[in-house]
Each structure stands twice: as C-alpha cells, then as structure tokens.
Amino acid sequence: MSDAFFSVDAVRGANLRPVSFTLRPGEILMVQGESGVGKSQLLRALADLDAHEGKVVLNGVEQQQMPPSQWRRRVVYLPAESAWWDDYVDQHFTENLPETWWAALRLKPELFRAEVARLSSGERQRLAVARALVLKPKVLLLDEPTANLDAVTAKAVGELLSEQIKAQGSAGVWVTHDASEAARFADKQLYLDAEGGHIT
Amino acid sequence: MDLYSLTPLDLALAASLVLLLGVVQVLIGLGLFRTLAFNSARMVVQLLLVGLILQAVFAAASLAWIALIALVMLSLAGYEVTARQKRPIRGWSGYSIGLMAMSGTALVITLVALTVIIQTDPWYEPQYAIPLLGMILGNTMTGIGLALNHLTQGAWNGRAVLEARLILGHDLSKATRELRSESMRAGMIPTLNMLAAAGVISLPGMMTGQILAGTPPVEAVKYQIMIMFLIAAATGFGSLLAVQLGAKRLFDQRERLRLDRLKTPK
Known part of the structure; x- marks a missing residue:
C-alpha cells in the first residue's frame, strides 16, 4: 500500500462484485472477463461516473475528497464509444497533437481540421484515444480502446497507449477481450467474474 | 358603449357550431367527436364554476380568498408543468422545480405589477x-x-455527450x-412568437375582451403592452430558473449524470 500510486480497495456497485488492486506509476492492469460481469462498470466507478462503494486513492488523495471535475481530469475514462459535440475535430482539443502521434495512430494530420460527421468510426476511436492522452492523465481507464480496429492499427494504437503510460508515469486500467493484447501490454492482469476480481 | 349581455340562447347558438363540427366529424368517420x-x-362547467367563484371573491374582496385562489392556481400549474414533459424529474423534487420557478417569477411579477405599476387600491384588488x-x-x-421538457429530453438523448x-x-x-441555453430558447419561443405576432397576425385575447x-x-392597447412585457419577463425568468434548478437535479453532488431521476414515459 505504501508505494501504491493508484489503489482500489473493494470497489463495488450495482452489478459489480468487489474489486481491489494497486498500481505503481507506469504500470498497466489488463482487465478481462465475460460480457456483463461489470468491466465497464468498474471503469465508470473509478472515474466516479456512477454511484459505488469502496475506496479509490490516487497519490494519497481519496476520490471522494477531490472535486469531481478535478478527479476526472486526472483519472480519465475512455469509453468504448466516443462522443463528439462540436462540428469539427479541433474544437474538441486545446492543442494540436505531437507529430509522432499522428504516425503512431496511423492517421493523417489533416484530420485535425476535419468535420466530425465525415470521420469513420475507426478514425473517431483513434482521435478519442488522442483526446484522452493529451490531457496527460495520471490514470487512464481504457474500455476496449482497440476493438473495431484492424490488427495492424490495433497493435499500433496499443503501443502508443502503452508507451505514453510509461513515459508519463501514469497508470493504466485497460479492458480487453483480446488475450494476446492482454499478454503483450500487461504488468498485472485482473480476471473479473461473478465473484469479483482476481489478480493473476 | 354598452355591454351587450349574452343570454343562454346566445351561448347555445355558439355551441351549435361545435355541434355541427361534431356531426361533420362523425359523417367523415373521424373519431374525435367524443x-x-x-x-x-x-x-362550460369549469368556466361557470370559475365565474361563480370569482363573483363571490370580488364581492368579498378579502386577501385571504385571493391568496387561496392564487395557491390553487399555482399548484395546478405546477402539476401541469410536470404533465407536459415526456420524462419529467421524478417525485416531489420534479414538481417543486416547476412550482418554485413559477412562484419565483409569475407570482413576484404579478405582485410588482399590482403594487408598483398599476398601484391598485387595495393592492390585491381582485378584479386586477x-x-x-x-x-x-x-x-x-x-x-x-x-x-x-427540452432539458430532460435533451439530457436523455444526449447523455453520451454530457458524459463525454x-x-x-x-x-x-x-x-x-449548450443544453441549458437550448432549453431556455425552447421555453421562450412561444413568447417571442407572441411578441412578434401581437396586433398584426393575432389580436391578443385580453385586449379583445376589453374592447x-x-x-x-x-x-386596451396600453394594458396589452404592459401585459406582454410582464409575460415576456415572467416566462424568461421562469424558464431560466427552471432550467438552472432542473439541470442541477440531473446530477448528484459528485456531478454524476443521474438519468434514473427521470420518469420513464408510459
């Protein structure tokens, strides 16, 4: 507990059995489990988007002690489906992305000024990854960030995420259905079932 | 100019027009007649009752009676506000938002009109x-x-964006x-249209009645202008207050979107 950077203690909710784990800076926890066991619910609870019980601590500060918008700026949730509210991509960013990211995401830099309505779902998904990464979060909560991408792109996006988590000294909680992806990026693995979470 | 008093026969003649409409509806098979x-x-029943009550209240001219009538009007209006929404906020807090927004604006503005603008004597003169x-x-x-309605529907349909x-x-x-400003606009549209159409496309009911x-x-026109300003202010402030209170209620103290607080439509 002492050197824990992000600690989760018996977090549970309506359809979520208790889950506990701790992460150090740069560590990634890969979360697997059957559909409906509460993987997204776990991420939503960690971002404080749903009512839940248990204790979540970041850098010694308890979740419920921090104003919610400040907490969410540090513990950023990337949902499986991204949402966009303005007409153009760049209206959703405060700064342009580092050049290397465009290549890593296999996207054309021109997309930054594109209309959101014209993007493909894969482009939206990758831009949402970038939108979360530029915030330099302390903890990234990733809900199947590479699902619906082709294998080559999925690998590239996964590598960018993993590399940025390490480089920024943040922590990642990463839900996936892909066992090989889990094996590739995991520092720790959590298997979620009807009983709760098991660290493996 | 004298007031031509209407006899029951006059009202029956007016009613016969609606009856005629009903007959036509039945003939063409439009199921609206009932x-x-x-x-x-x-x-007819509601208006006759109100006429009798008002006559009694005007005769008594007591503040207690007028307060009671205002209270009944406010509570019914509060209920009506909830009934007009597809997914109103559940329970007492949903009802109280409409009630507070109306008391805080319609009631206050009426009091201002009576005491500061028209200065009737006594200020609660029931005729006014x-x-x-x-x-x-x-x-x-x-x-x-x-x-x-715009606020709650907008939150329901736009939850992904709100959460994002x-x-x-x-x-x-x-x-x-954005949701709040669009909801405000939705609440103000009938008033904006009313202001634009007044006197040109429609002759306002109160002015017509006075004439x-x-x-x-x-x-009559001077009264109508005053009323229009009062209505515009009350509707604007009322929508503003209701939207602020409503938007707050859509989230809990940890700023989580709480769509479970909305009633599901039947």
Whole structure:
C-alpha cells in the first residue's frame, strides 16, 4: 500500500462484485472477463461516473475528497464509444497533437481540421484515444480502446497507449477481450467474474 | 358603449357550431367527436364554476380568498408543468422545480405589477389581481413546461455527450451550457412568437375582451403592452430558473449524470 500510486480497495456497485488492486506509476492492469460481469462498470466507478462503494486513492488523495471535475481530469475514462459535440475535430482539443502521434495512430494530420460527421468510426476511436492522452492523465481507464480496429492499427494504437503510460508515469486500467493484447501490454492482469476480481 | 349581455340562447347558438363540427366529424368517420364533446362540456362547467367563484371573491374582496385562489392556481400549474414533459424529474423534487420557478417569477411579477405599476387600491384588488396572475401564470407555465421538457429530453438523448464532457474534466456548468441555453430558447419561443405576432397576425385575447367590454382601444392597447412585457419577463425568468434548478437535479453532488431521476414515459 505504501508505494501504491493508484489503489482500489473493494470497489463495488450495482452489478459489480468487489474489486481491489494497486498500481505503481507506469504500470498497466489488463482487465478481462465475460460480457456483463461489470468491466465497464468498474471503469465508470473509478472515474466516479456512477454511484459505488469502496475506496479509490490516487497519490494519497481519496476520490471522494477531490472535486469531481478535478478527479476526472486526472483519472480519465475512455469509453468504448466516443462522443463528439462540436462540428469539427479541433474544437474538441486545446492543442494540436505531437507529430509522432499522428504516425503512431496511423492517421493523417489533416484530420485535425476535419468535420466530425465525415470521420469513420475507426478514425473517431483513434482521435478519442488522442483526446484522452493529451490531457496527460495520471490514470487512464481504457474500455476496449482497440476493438473495431484492424490488427495492424490495433497493435499500433496499443503501443502508443502503452508507451505514453510509461513515459508519463501514469497508470493504466485497460479492458480487453483480446488475450494476446492482454499478454503483450500487461504488468498485472485482473480476471473479473461473478465473484469479483482476481489478480493473476 | 354598452355591454351587450349574452343570454343562454346566445351561448347555445355558439355551441351549435361545435355541434355541427361534431356531426361533420362523425359523417367523415373521424373519431374525435367524443373528445370534442367531453372537452366542450368540461370547458362550460369549469368556466361557470370559475365565474361563480370569482363573483363571490370580488364581492368579498378579502386577501385571504385571493391568496387561496392564487395557491390553487399555482399548484395546478405546477402539476401541469410536470404533465407536459415526456420524462419529467421524478417525485416531489420534479414538481417543486416547476412550482418554485413559477412562484419565483409569475407570482413576484404579478405582485410588482399590482403594487408598483398599476398601484391598485387595495393592492390585491381582485378584479386586477386574479386576471393578471392568470394570464402571467398561464404563459409562464407553458414556457417552463417546454424548457424543462427540452432539458430532460435533451439530457436523455444526449447523455453520451454530457458524459463525454464530464469525462474530460468539464465541470457541470461547462458540460451543460449548450443544453441549458437550448432549453431556455425552447421555453421562450412561444413568447417571442407572441411578441412578434401581437396586433398584426393575432389580436391578443385580453385586449379583445376589453374592447368588447367597451374600453377605448387605446386604453386596451396600453394594458396589452404592459401585459406582454410582464409575460415576456415572467416566462424568461421562469424558464431560466427552471432550467438552472432542473439541470442541477440531473446530477448528484459528485456531478454524476443521474438519468434514473427521470420518469420513464408510459
């Protein structure tokens, strides 16, 4: 507990059995489990988007002690489906992305000024990854960030995420259905079932 | 100019027009006749009752009676605001938002009109107080109902965007700014249209009534202008207040979107 950077203690909710784990800076926890066991619910609870019980601590500060918008700026949730509210991509960013990211995401830099309505779902998904990464979060909560991408792109996006988590000294909680992806990026693995979470 | 008093026969003649409409509806097989007949009968009963009550209240001219009538009007309007929304906020807190928004605006503005603008003596002179409150309340109720309906529906349909903004660390005020301003606009649209159409496309009911009752048109117009300003202010402030209170209620103290607080439509 002492050197824990992000600690989760018996977090549970309506359809979520208790889950506990701790992460150090740069560590990634890969979360697997059957559909409906509460993987997204776990991420939503960690971002404080749903009512839940248990204790979540970041850098010694308890979740419920921090104003919610400040907490969410540090513990950023990337949902499986991204949402966009303005007409153009760049209206959703405060700064342009580092050049290397465009290549890593296999996207054309021109997309930054594109209309959101014209993007493909894969482009939206990758831009949402970038939108979360530029915030330099302390903890990234990733809900199947590479699902619906082709294998080559999925690998590239996964590598960018993993590399940025390490480089920024943040922590990642990463839900996936892909066992090989889990094996590739995991520092720790959590298997979620009807009983709760098991660290493996 | 004298007031031509209407006899029961005159009213029956007017009713026969609606009856004729009903017959036509039956002939062409449009199933509206029952509703039309029922609502017309209801209108007659309601208005006759109100006429009797008002006559008694005008005769008594006591503040207690007027306060009671205002209270009844406000509570019914509060209920009506909830009934006009597809997914109103559940329970007492949903009802109280509409009620607070109306009391805080329609009631206050009526009081201002009576005491500062018209300066009737006594200030609660029922001949002025009740019709004024009725007109302002009726319009404010419509505006607040529309604004809250837009707010709750917008939150329901736009939950992904609301949450996406919260996720990126926007606070409530920033995350809901667009929804709130669109809801305000929805509440104000009938009033804006009313202001634009007044006197050109439609002759406002109160002015028409006063003219029918023998008031010189210019006097009637002055009253109508005042009423329009009062209605616009009450509807605007009412929608604003209702939207602020409603938007707050859509989230809990940890700024989580709480759509479970909305009623599911039947």
